[in-house]
Structures are given as C-alpha cells and as structure tokens.
Amino acid sequence: MSQDLFTNLAWLPKPPENFSSLCKDFTVDEPGAGLRLRALANFGLSENHLNRLAKVIERARARSASLAPLIPFKLGIVSNATSHFIAPALVATAARHGLILECIEADYGMVVQEALDPNSIVNQAKPDAILLALDYRGLPLHATPADEVGATQAVAEALAHVMQIRDGLRANGGGVCIFQSVAPPVETLFGSFDAVLPGTLRNLIHSFNAKLAEAVRLTEDLFFDVTGLAETIGLANWHDPTMWNMAKVPFASAYIPLYADKLCRLVSAMRGKGGRCLILDLDNTLWSGVIGDDGLDGIVIGQGDATGEAHLEVQKTAINLRDRGIILAVSSKNNDDIAREPFRKHPEMLLREDHIAVFQANWNDKATNIKAIAEELSLGLDAMVFLDDNPVERALVRQILPEVSVPELPEDPALYARTLVAGGYFEAVTFSAEDRQRAEMYQGNSRRLALQKQAGDVASYLRSLNMQIGFMPFDEMGRARISQLINKSNQFNLRTQRYTEAQVATLQQDPSAFTLQIRLRDVFGDNGMICVVICRKSDDTSWFIDTWLMSCRVLGRGVEQATLTEMVAQARRRGIRRLVGEYIPTSRNKLVEDHYAKLGFEIVNRSEDGSTRWELSTEVPLTFDIYMSVDGLVAAE
Amino acid sequence: MSDADIYAKLTDVFHDVFEDDGVEVTPKLTAEDVDGWDSLSHIRLVLSIEKAFKVKFSAAEVGKLQNVGEFVDLIKSKR
Numbered sequence: 001m002s003q004d005l006f007t008n009l010a011w012l013p014k015p016p017e018n019f020s021s022l023c024k025d026f027t028v029d030e031p032g033a034g035l036r037l038r039a040l041a042n043f044g045l046s047e048n049h050l051n052r053l054a055k056v057i058e059r060a061r062a063r064s065a066s067l068a069p070l071i072p073f074k075l076g077i078v079s080n081a082t083s084h085f086i087a088p089a090l091v092a093t094a095a096r097h098g099l100i101l102e103c104i105e106a107d108y109g110m111v112v113q114e115a116l117d118p119n120s121i122v123n124q125a126k127p128d129a130i131l132l133a134l135d136y137r138g139l140p141l142h143a144t145p146a147d148e149v150g151a152t153q154a155v156a157e158a159l160a161h162v163m164q165i166r167d168g169l170r171a172n173g174g175g176v177c178i179f180q181s182v183a184p185p186v187e188t189l190f191g192s193f194d195a196v197l198p199g200t201l202r203n204l205i206h207s208f209n210a211k212l213a214e215a216v217r218l219t220e221d222l223f224f225d226v227t228g229l230a231e232t233i234g235l236a237n238w239h240d241p242t243m244w245n246m247a248k249v250p251f252a253s254a255y256i257p258l259y260a261d262k263l264c265r266l267v268s269a270m271r272g273k274g275g276r277c278l279i280l281d282l283d284n285t286l287w288s289g290v291i292g293d294d295g296l297d298g299i300v301i302g303q304g305d306a307t308g309e310a311h312l313e314v315q316k317t318a319i320n321l322r323d324r325g326i327i328l329a330v331s332s333k334n335n336d337d338i339a340r341e342p343f344r345k346h347p348e349m350l351l352r353e354d355h356i357a358v359f360q361a362n363w364n365d366k367a368t369n370i371k372a373i374a375e376e377l378s379l380g381l382d383a384m385v386f387l388d389d390n391p392v393e394r395a396l397v398r399q400i401l402p403e404v405s406v407p408e409l410p411e412d413p414a415l416y417a418r419t420l421v422a423g424g425y426f427e428a429v430t431f432s433a434e435d436r437q438r439a440e441m442y443q444g445n446s447r448r449l450a451l452q453k454q455a456g457d458v459a460s461y462l463r464s465l466n467m468q469i470g471f472m473p474f475d476e477m478g479r480a481r482i483s484q485l486i487n488k489s490n491q492f493n494l495r496t497q498r499y500t501e502a503q504v505a506t507l508q509q510d511p512s513a514f515t516l517q518i519r520l521r522d523v524f525g526d527n528g529m530i531c532v533v534i535c536r537k538s539d540d541t542s543w544f545i546d547t548w549l550m551s552c553r554v555l556g557r558g559v560e561q562a563t564l565t566e567m568v569a570q571a572r573r574r575g576i577r578r579l580v581g582e583y584i585p586t587s588r589n590k591l592v593e594d595h596y597a598k599l600g601f602e603i604v605n606r607s608e609d610g611s612t613r614w615e616l617s618t619e620v621p622l623t624f625d626i627y628m629s630v631d632g633l634v635a636a637e
Numbered sequence: 638m639s640d641a642d643i644y645a646k647l648t649d650v651f652h653d654v655f656e657d658d659g660v661e662v663t664p665k666l667t668a669e670d671v672d673g674w675d676s677l678s679h680i681r682l683v684l685s686i687e688k689a690f691k692v693k694f695s696a697a698e699v700g701k702l703q704n705v706g707e708f709v710d711l712i713k714s715k716r
Contacts, residue, residue, distance in 0.1 A: 020653075048653045048685060055656065084677050246680065246696045253684045 005415065006233055006258050008044050011407040011423035013398070015043035023052045028065035034100075038070060039402060041096035047089060047256050054088035057095060061102065073099045073267060076127035076174065078106045078114055078165065080138025081250035086259065093260035097268035098382070108248075111138070112161075115168030123172035129267060130174050131224070132165060135250045136182045136205055144199035145189065151199035155207045159215065166221070176270065177221040178263070181209045183230035183251070186239055222429060224266055229259065265427040275405060275425035276379050278321055279370055280314075281388035282332040282339055282361070286351065287311050288413070292338050292491035292552060292588060301348040308348070310413035314387070315350040317417045322355055325435030326426055327377060327442055329358040331369045331386070333555060335491075335590060336361045336448060357442035360449060363591065365556060366393050367400035368455040376449055385425045389413070390553065391524040392465065399464075400456030462557055462627040465522040469559065471566050471632030474508040474515040481529045482517055489532075489549040490588040494581065494595060497534075497547050512537040513546075514570060518563060520554055520628075530554045531563060541577040543567075548581070548595075561624035564599050566632055571618045578615060585610040638716060643690075643709055650685045654678060664706030692716065 004010055016022065022040060027033075037060065040053055060067060075090065077083045087103040094101035104125040106114040111134070114120040122130060141158045144150035166177045184205040188194040194202040209227055216223045230238040233255055243249035251259070268274065283290045288307040289299035300308035301315075322328050328351070332339050339361030343353045353359070358376055360369040366388070374381050381403040388394050394406045407423045409416055428435075474482060483501040490496070499507070507513050518531035531554075534547035545567075550559060571579060581596045583589075593612075597603065600622070601614035648662040655673055660666075668674040674682070683699055686692075686708070692715040702708050 047681075051681075052653075052656065082677075085681065242694070242696055243680070243684075246699070247677070249680065253681075254688075 003233065003237070005410075005419060005422055007254055009257055009261060010044060010410065011419050012042065012044040013408055015045055015049055019043070019045075019049055020052060023056050026056050026060075028060045028063050028067075033060060033065055034067035034070040035402070037067065037095045037100075038098065041092055041094075042402075045092065045257060047085070047253055050089040050092040050257060050260065053092035053095070057091050057100065061100060067100050070095060070098055070100045071271065072102070073129075073271070074102045074104065074125060074127040075267070076104045076106070076122035076125060076130035076169075077133060078111055078122060078130060078169070079133035079135070079250070080109065080111050081133065081135040081244075082108065082248045083133055084108075085249065085253060085256060086133070089256045089260040090263060093257070093264045094267070096261070097264045098273050099264065099268060099271070101264075101267075112165060112168070115165040115172075118172045120172075123169070123174065126173050127175055129176040129178055129222070129270070130169050131178045131180065131263070132162065133180050133250070134162065134182065136184065136201075137244075139182070139208075141182075141201070141204050141208060143189070143201040143204060145197055146199055148198040151204060151207070154199075154204055155211060158204075158208050159211050162212065163215070178224050178266065179212055179216055179221060180224045181212060181227040183227050183235065183238055186235045222266060222270060224263060226259075229255075229262055233258070262424060265424045266429070269427045269429050273382070274427055275326065275385040276383035277327040277329055277357075277373070277377060277385065278318060278426075279329045279331050279373060279384055279386045280318060281366075281386075281390070281393065282330060282334060282342075284389045284413070285311070285387060285416070286315055286318075287342060287346075287349075290491075290552060291342060292334055292591070293489055295490070295588075296341055296346055299342060299346070301342070301346060303348055307413055310416065312348070312350065313417040314413075314420070317420060319350055319355065321426060322439050324426075324431065325438040327357045327379075327438065328355055329373045329377075330356050330360060331366050331373065331388075332361045333363055333366075333552065334361045338491075338588070353446045354443055355439075356446050358449060359446045363555065365396065365454065365458050367397050367458070369449075370397060370401060370404060371455045372449045376447065385420075385423075387416075387420055389416070392522065395465075395524075396458070396461050399461050400458070458556075459625065459627070465524075465557070465627070467557065467628035468521045469562050469628045469630055469632070470519040470521075471563075471630070472517050472519075473633070474504065474517055476505075476508075478517045478529060479504055479508075482532055485529065485532050485549060485551070486547065489551070490586070491552050491591050492555070493549040493586075493589050494545070494592055495547060495584045496586050496589065507534060514543060514567075514574070516563070516566070518559070520557075520559060527551075527554060531559060533563060533567060535567065535571075535579070537576075538580065541575060543571055543576050543579050545579060545581045552591075558625065558627045560595070560599065561622075562626050562628055562630060565622055565624065565626065566630065568616075568618045568622060570633055577618050579618060581614040581616070583612045583614075638713075640709070643712060646689055647686070647705070647709065647712075650682070650689050654682050654685050662705055664704065664709065666705040667703065686712070690716070 083105050087105055090103055091101045104122055106122050114122055139158045140161055182205050184202055194200040213223050238251050240252040287299045287301045288311055291299055302308050302312040318328055342349050358373045374384055381401055385405045386397055397404055398406050405425050407419055409419055483504050486499050507515055514535040516533040517529055520527040520530050530551040532549050535543040536546045538544040581601055596614035601616045604615050605613040651660045651662050652658050690712050
C-alpha cells in the first residue's frame with residue numbers, strides 16, 4: 001500500500017490514457033513549449049512514459065527552441081553500474097522540476113579514468129553537476145569481521161577512492177559533485193550480529209555512508225541519500241539480483257521513476273527552487289469533520305480516535321515544517337470566525353492562529369485565495385504547496401494555477417502526512433539562520449486578505465466535472481440519510497428545522513408537502529445525498545419552503561441554481577405560482593443570509609431578530625448557467 | 638489467456654519499448670529484425686514484459702530465447 005505510494009509516485013496525478021499521443025503531437029512551434037513540457041511531466045509517469053517524454057525533450061532541445069521558464073542544466077553521470085536506464089528518466093523527470101536536463105554519461109566501468117582524464121566525455125562537457133552513482137560492489141569495501149583496525153582502514157580507503165574521483169573531476173573543471181550514498185545488500189553474514197560486530201559489510205557500509213555525509217557537509221557538493229530511499233522501498237525490493245547479474249543494473253527498474261524524482265528534486269533545490277509555503281485546507285484535512293456543521297465538539301482531532309490521530313499527524317508535520325522555515329497558510333471554505341474557532345479553543349489542536357501567516361477562510365474559490373496568499377507573501381506560485389482532502393478542489397487549483405504543487409491524497413487520512421512528505425516539495429540543501437528565524441517573523445500575523453478578483457475560469461472547470469444531479473422525493477431508502485442531513489446541517493441551512501426520522505416518514509405521505517432528496521455525481525465519484533428540500537402548500541397557489549439545506553462540500557458548483565430550477569418546474573406542474581422562502585438566522589448559518597437574494601427572490605419582510613421573508617413567482621423564467629446534467633422528476637416526464 | 642491475447646499484449650509492449658507502432662510481433666521475430674533492439678533495449682524489453690504479464694524471468698530463461706515465439710512459450714509457462 002505505502003509501497004505503491006513510492007513506486008507509482010502516488011502524490012502525482014495518474015498519467016492520462018492518451019499520454020503517448022500527447023507526446024507524439026508535441027511541437028515546439030507553438031508558444032509555451034516549456035510550460036507544456038512541464039505539464040506533460042507532472043504525472044506519476046512509468047519508466048516507459050519517461051523514456052517517451054525524454055525523446056520529446058531531446059528533440060526540443062536539439063531544435064534550440066526557447067523552453068523558458070525551464071532552465072537548462074547539464075548533468076554528468078559517472079557510475080560503476082549501468083546508468084543507461086537512468087539517464088532518460090532523469091531528462092523527463094527534470095521537466096517536472098523546472099529543468100531542461102542534458103545527461104552526459106561516462107562510458108560504462110571507467111570511473112576513475114573518466115574522472116582523471118581531462119579529455120574524457122564527462123570532463124569535456126563541463127557539466128553543472130556530476131552524479132557519482134557508485135554501487136557498493138564497485139567500491140574497495142571488503143568485510144573484515146571482528147577486525148576493528150581493518151574496518152577503519154577499509155572505510156578510509158573506500159572514502160579516499162571516492163574523493164580521488166571527486167578531486168579528478170574538480171581539477172578538470174567539473175561543477176558540483178553529487179555523492180550518492182550506498183544501499184547495503186540484503187544479505188548478512190551472521191544475522192543480527194552483523195550490526196554489532198565491527199568489520200561486517202553492513203557496518204562498513206554504515207560507516208562509509210556516515211563519513212561520506214560528513215565529508216560533503218562542509219563543501220558545496222551534494223549528498224543524495226540513496227540509502228534512505230532504498231530502505232524506504234525495502235532493500236529486498238530495491239536490489240534485483242537477476243538484473244544485476246544480467247546487466248549490472250544497480251536497483252530494480254520499478255524504482256527508476258522514484259530515483260529520478262528524488263535526484264531531480266535535489267538538483268532543483270540546488271538551483272534554489274522548491275516549496276516555501278504550505279497552504280492548508282481545514283475540514284477533513286487538519287481535523288476530522290466539518291467545523292461549520294459539526295461545531296467545536298463535533299470535529300475530532302487526536303483524542304485517541306484513529307482518524308483524529310491521522311489528522312493530528314498532518315498538524316505535526318506542518319509544525320515541523322514551520323520550525324524549519326516553511327510558511328504556513330490556510331485556505332478554507334468557511335466563515336472566518338468559525339474557521340478560527342478550533343485554532344483558538346480546541347484543546348487538542350497543535351496548530352494555533354499564531355502559526356498561520358495568512359488565514360483565508362471565505363466562500364471564494366481557492367485558486368483566487370491561493371493567488372492572493374502568494375502575492376501577500378511575495379512568493380512565486382511555484383513556491384506554494386496546497387494540501388486538500390477534496391479532489392474537486394485539488395483539480396481546480398491544478399487547472400487554474402498549474403505552477404502550484406498539489407499532492408494527490410489517498411482515501412485514508414492516515415497516509416496524508418506521509419504522502420505530503422513523500423512528494424518532497426520542501427526539499428532543501430541548506431538550513432540557514434534566516435530559515436530558523438522565519439517562523440518568528442511571521443508569528444502572530446494570521447492575516448486575512450480582502451477578497452480578490454477571481455483568478456481563473458471557474459465556469460469551464462465546473463463544466464469539465466461532468467456533474468450529474470439527481471432529484472427524487474423522500475423515500476424509505478433515503479430516510480436515514482435525509483434525517484441525518486436535517487439534524488446535522490448547520491451552515492447551509494435556511495431555517496434549521498429539525499425533524500425526527502418518524503416525522504420525515506410522515507412527510508413522505510403528506511399530500512400537502514413537496515419533498516426532494518438530491519444527489520450529485522461528478523467525475524471524481526458519487527457525492528451521495530447533498531441537499532434536502534421540503535416545501536409545504538401554504539395556500540392553493542403557494543409553496544412555503546420549510547427546509548432547504550445543503551452540504552457545504554458542494555458549494556460554488558451551481559447546485560442551488562439547479563435545485564431552484566427543479567423546484568420551479570415542479571411547482572408550475574402543480575399549479576403553484578409563488579414560492580415563499582424564509583431565512584432564520586442562527587450563530588452558524590450566516591452563509592445563507594443572501595441565499596434567496598442571489599437566486600432572484602424579492603424580499604417581502606425583515607424582522608427585528610434578523611429573519612427575512614422572500615418571494616419568487618414561478619412564472620418568471622430563470623436565467624441561470626447550469627453546469628450539470630439533470631436526472632429528475634422533470635426529466636422522467 | 639489465449640495466444641491471440643498474449644500476442645496482442647506483447648505487441649503493445651514492443652510498440653512502447655521500441656517506440657515504433659510498425660513492429661509486427663510474430664513468432665519468428667528476432668532482435669535482428671527490429672531497429673534498436675540491442676542488449677540494453679533487450680533488458681528494457683524483458684522488464685516491460687515482466688511488468689505487463691506480472692511474471693519474473695531468470696537470467697538463464699531469458700538467455701536461452703531465440704525468438705519471440707519461444708518468449709511467448711516462456712510467458713505461458715509462467716501463468
């Protein structure tokens with residue numbers, strides 16, 4: 001399960017079915033070639049996909065086309081194993097991280113010669129960086145079980161060997177050296193004792209890696225933690241003896257996309273790119289539940305509840321990132337004061353208002369909010385990372401703001417924190433005093449920005465969701481869910497009338513009542529029942545809208561307009577000429593204060609307590625844009 | 638899986654690996670017949686076939702193969 005996360009790069013969207021055609025059809029002759037290449041690379045591509053894309057990129061590079069904003073980078077590869085399969089994967093993956101990569105591979109097996117000879121392929125190319133992809137089987141690292149002195153010597157010799165290569169490359173004008181740490185073999189000599197006894201291969205490799213990291217630390221060279229990567233995958237999965245024996249392939253090819261992604265992240269971090277700000281959704285991301293509907297007592301954070309603990313892990317991850325200098329922001333569809341409540345009052349929250357530099361809780365689309373956050377922080381959109389459990393929100397931001405990083409999240413919240421970190425968005429190769437102090441600089445601000453002009457074409461995004469809305473009267477099958485919605489909805493609820501399940505059953509039979517249970521499907525799946533309407537005949541030609549409530553998860557999609565359209569159509573068929581609506585204010589439903597105004601109702605009364613009464617004639621045609629196909633009582637006719 | 642199905646799937650793999658939709662995958666096909674089928678792309682081919690058919694080959698099994706027909710027999714023996 002978690003292995004799929006890394007093998008398939010599951011934080012990236014799945015590649016489209018027509019990926020091959022997209023590659024075939026790619027041309028540098030149209031503007032924005034660089035951005036189109038980056039978009040093509042921004043999927044969880046397999047090895048074959050990467051090879052295809054690499055060829056497209058190489059052709060584009062050969063045409064000397066401008067591929068801005070991608071920046072060129074030359075990488076030399078020196079390896080004592082087969083590097084042939086890695087190079088194209090690197091070229092394709094580099095586009096994902098803003099780079100146009102050219103790989104120069106040394107001839108197989110000529111590591112030291114390649115380094116020392118000024119006329120070698122790699123040295124002649126004068127690359128920006130050189131990857132030293134050394135496998136333990138090519139290092140002079142021989143086990144000396146129980147011989148401590150021999151062990152120290154062996155490690156020193158292996159290190160000297162690597163440094164000799166580095167010095168040779170340096171002397172010949174090479175750029176930065178990327179030292180790859182060594183993945184230990186699966187096999188041990190004794191078993192657990194290998195970890196205890198000095199001089200075992202396990203211990204030699206462990207020492208070697210530690211000394212290598214130390215040696216790299218005080219230089220401008222980089223350390224690529226392949227050991228960590230291999231251990232994450234599992235050494236037994238990482239090492240493929242068949243492939244090593246056949247062709248000196250250093251690790252199982254299934255992990256080539258992962259290896260390429262991590263190396264390209266490292267290189268792009270070296271070039272100063274990477275995430276600087278984590279923008280967090282709230283409901284079902286930082287806590288389990290919806291604060292507007294469930295209230296402070298209803299949401300779950302930690303508290304010994306498995307799901308609550310999963311969300312707490314997300315908060316811990318955010319806090320750890322903040323301590324490292326990453327800025328935290330919030331983008332949530334909520335009323336501002338309701339959204340801040342858990343930060344101010346919930347005892348289990350780790351994140352507090354103080355931790356959040358910009359706090360955008362409103363009913364605008366998230367792309368607009370994220371753009372505003374980026375501008376406020378003077379950061380590029382490519383420095384923003386957006387975490388949201390809702391696939392619809394994720395897809396919207398990806399479409400309107402393609403530079404923003406938006407990890408895909410699995411169904412299970414227990415894997416949210418892991419997936420966010422697996423994406424490597426915040427990879428960095430330095431940790432400065434400024435980074436350490438950044439958290440303090442943004443402390444206590446928790447700014448709220450004024451609502452902005454819309455960032456992009458939300459309407460066309462909504463159309464692309466292939467939404468289908470379904471209308472049905474109350475029935476026995478829907479009764480439990482109808483009752484649940486009636487009793488749990490607080491925000492999008494016009495009159496907050498609560499009914500028991502028995503009362504709901506009665507309504508089903510009541511001839512003077514018109515009821516609707518409304519379901520919504522979209523390209524991401526079935527949202528289930530998301531809206532409930534109850535109208536009561538108040539006189540021969542009027543309906544009073546007793547109940548109108550909706551799940552906030554589907555706000556901003558035109559469901560209200562489609563619902564009213566259906567209600568009016570049904571009213572007309574039954575000779576009803578007037579719909580009467582009422583808004584009864586509560587502490588939670590300010591969101592729908594203007595609901596009837598927005599739908600074209602006329603206000604007929606406003607009381608002292610703030611409740612309002614509205615009317616709409618069913619004879620006036622409605623002029624809404626509807627973004628969904630309708631399957632309902634009318635369609636059945 | 639029928640022979641026809643295996644050849645169909647194998648054809649997809651060949652087209653993918655060699656980036657040539659024109660390659661005709663027949664039992665008598667050998668490395669000489671396909672442009673770019675060298676020792677390294679052979680490795681890539683073996684890996685792609687393993688992935689597509691969810692099987693794993695040993696070096697000896699792969700080393701003995703003379704043509705695609707024998708490869709298909711090998712795949713069938715694993716399923």
